Amino acid sequence: MADKDKRIVIAGAGSIGFYAGGCLALAGREVILLARPRIEAALRQDGLRVSDLEGRDRSIKPEALVVTADPAAALPQAGVILVTVKSGATQDMADLIKAHAPPEALVVSLQNGVDNADRLRAGLAGRTVLAGMVPFNVVQSPDGELPLRVHRASAGTVMVEDGVAGLADLLGVQGFAIETHRDMKAVLWGKLLMNLNNALVALSDLPLATELADRRWRLILASQIDEALRAMKATGIEPARIAGLRPALLPKVLGLPDWLFRLLARRMLAIDPQARSSMWDDLQRGRPTEIDDLQGAILRLAEKAGTPVPTVQRITALVRAAEAERLGSPGLAPEQIVAPVGRRST
Incomplete structure (x- = not known):
């Protein structure tokens, strides 16, 4: 894994995606949020608020966020792609990654369920795809509340499939702890x-x-x-x-x-x-x-x-x-x- 300037695209930013992307951006990582147009507009207007169970409550100003609703704008810049869409959108996201992302971009599934990494691998033959698991609950502020807030409401360490050196150092930041694991199927x-x-x-x-x-x-x-x-x-x-x-x-x-x-x-x-x-x-x-x-x-x-x-x-x-x-x-x-x-x- 390259240095910490590698661009991280949050592919399908929802509650988990916003939380992960917010923590990474606050730690100085290069983050691009791929979000729905309504959310893009809200983030561009008022930024993002990130809080957690331990009492941290941090804000990111709009000018400090890179957010777009256009996959063709976000994905070509990716060094790492964190897939955080719902399971039903996995195939669509695989198609977008195949169409727009560099072949060498690392893809990490941070989704519920047991099959999503396999679905991504099937749609992204020849690319490196890792399974991941997010153990905690993230709550998003109600529609219309600004700035948009994501709150980690329980504890836990994110698990990511072993095999890429330095990945935990790149992704593991304050509020978003990462460990690698050899048997992600069991996890x-x-x-x-x-x-x-x-x-x-x-x-x-x-x-x-x-x-x-x-x-x-x-x-x-x-x-x-x-x-x-x-x-x-x-x-x-x-x-x-x-x-x-x-x-x-x-x-x-x-x-x-x-x-x-x-x-x-x-x-x-x-x-x-x-x-x-x-x-x-x-x-x-x-x-x-x-x-x-x-x-x-x-x-x-x-x-x-x-x-x-x-x-x-x-x-x-x-x-x-x-x-x-x-x-x-x-x-x-x-x-x-x-x-x-x-x-x-x-």
Whole structure:
């Protein structure tokens, strides 16, 4: 990896992308944000505010940001491309990178799900593509609030596939810690287990910390994880530890009484009180969610393994119904997850 003047393009700047790009720009890295036109206009007007769980609150003036909505303007300058689009846009981003980015540009997927780096590799034959994993939650300010603010609402170190010397030194900056890992497949499947909770936050309309503090919701998450672990075992997948725990222990820990869970799972509950999931945000904004790349990955694995996953199926169906209604989060109670739910009226 070359020196720290290498240009880093944030390809598809959303909450994670803005946070990563903001931290990198504040550390003096050369950053280009590839964003939607509406966001480009907001950043050019008022800049970007970057805050985190540890209490840092930093601002970047508009003139200090390089932002564009034009892939043909951003990607040709890239030395490193951090792909932060939603999973459903991975193929489109691969096509843009192939069309506009230099062949030697390093591509790093910082997306949810387990397949995105492989999708990028398939569309970018001959280029170097690395898998990555972002463990923390980032909250974006509501539409219309300026300056646009991104807030890291939980802790964690970003993991990136080993193999490119100096990459962690280039990308690892204050507020955005980076480590390399040899077995990203295990890391991504481990992260997926906890990402199964994104749908519960989306369906409940509760902040993440409130939802996780309620044993009724944790039991539903534990049921999903149990089903996922059976499918993984049947297909030879060994997920990495999550929050220091062996995956097999997660359902047991999640099922503990609330008082004991709060005592033993402090790392899991170290979350900003207002943080929610990106899937909740998608429902609120009427956008497609990543359900097919989270619960959907378990459904595909279970079909291959021949193992039952009724809880995962039920939650998938509920999220798809909420997507179709375009009324935001349905605000379900835990009991409604396992019982038929009627359609809402406007």
